[in-house]
Amino acid sequence: MQLVCPAGNLPALQAAIDAGADAVYAGLRDQTNARAFPGLNFSDEELRRGIDHAHARGRKVYLALNTYPDSARLAQWFAAVDKAAGFGCDAIIAAEMAVLDYAARTHPRLARHLSVQGSATTAPALRYMHERFGIARAVLPRVLSIQQVERLCEVSPVPLEVFAFGSLCIMVEGRCQLSSYVTGASPNRHGVCSPAKFVRWDESTDGRRSVRLNEVLIDKFEPAEPAGYPTVCKGRFDVRGEVFHALEEPTSLNTLELLPRLAQAGVAALKIEGRQRGVAYVASVTRTWRAAIDRHAAAPDTWSVQPGWQQELSRHAEGHQTTLGPYHRHWH
Incomplete structure (x- = not known):
């Protein structure tokens, strides 16, 4: 299985490659990608340098163009596809059909991966994207159980990539409206969930903090x-007098214990979330998953999760806790 790791900037890209990533995914400094935070992503020169660093070591770089432009801005996404092809990116990761269509017609040799933002959760959806746009891979949304992933692997016309570790999104990616509802801006259209310009922190005299998003109170902290x-x-x-995480607790997805089952199912790539995270996160998580994948490949019959692996991953998890999320459902 290929290990695909996040690169929010050039140092993170270099750290991921040096720690053992088979491929990294990156974005440009605009709204063509779903992590358009200030200070994040790549200039043209940085992207060229990152591609050179990866290719010199036999690794790959995928460019995330996974947001949904309106018709007036399509030219910007098309130009980004041209840039990916011209710079020598190994693939683009896209969701919007017009972007996929343009890439297929204009740069047929540039591999097209269907983004998780494309929300393909069924075999017919995967077949359509393969037949119509010639996708070479699809990233599955983080809402499927392990049984559903296994069944899709049996019938999918293209190799499948799944999220293995990182921040857990409970929504079907590409369809979430929460950020848009509160701020008018969403990761699907504007490249960022909860844009920083709408976030306001307040601290009381006793040290308690509250955070508002576009003046909507969304949490208080001790x-x-x-x-x-x-x-x-x-x-x-x-909610009816009880204050709690009504939608999702701060926790990270960690599928390390499912690695043998994902390998047996034929999953082509394991994806680490976290382009907004720092170099230390990228290096540590990449190194840990590299060790686990390599040990499984060498001795699958005797493979087991090492306590040190889980301890290292828990250090980088949201709330210092992890979950299998939708991969494991008691009712399945």
Whole structure:
């Protein structure tokens, strides 16, 4: 299985490659990608340098062009496809059909991966995207159980990539409206969930902190309580007098224990989430998953999860806790 790791900037890209990533995914400094945070992503020169660093070591670079442009801005996404082809990217990761169509017609040799934002969760959807746009791979949304992943692997016309570790999104990617509902801006259209310009932190005299998104109170924290990046889905809300994480607790997806089952199913690539995370996160998580994958490949019959692996991954998890998320459902 290929290990695909995040690169939010050039140092993170270099760290991922040096720690053992088979491929990295990156974005340009605009709204063509779904992590358009200030200070993140790549200039043209940085992208060229990153591609050179990866290719010199036999690794790959995928360019994320996974947002949904309106018709007035399509030319910007088309230009980004041209740039990916011209710079020598190994694939683009796209969701919008016009972008996929343009890439297929204009740069047929540039591999096209269907983004998780494309929301393909069924065999017919995968077949359509393969037949119409010639996708070479599809990234599955993080809402499927392991049984559903296994069944899709049996019938999919293209290799499948699944998220293995990182921030867990409970929505079907590409269809979430929460950020748009509160701020008018969404990762699907504007490249970022909970844009920083709408976030406001307030601290009281006793050290307690509250966070508002576009003046909507979404959480309060005790003085020593860790607080991650504020999103609506991970806020705490008053529901009939009880305050709790009504949608999703701050936790990270960790499928390490499922690695043998994912390999047996024929999953082509394991994806690490976290282009918004720092170099230390990227290097540590990449190194840990590289060790686990390599040990499984060498001795699948005796493979087991090493405590040190889980300890290292838990250090980088949201809320310092992990979950299998939708991969494991008791009712299945």
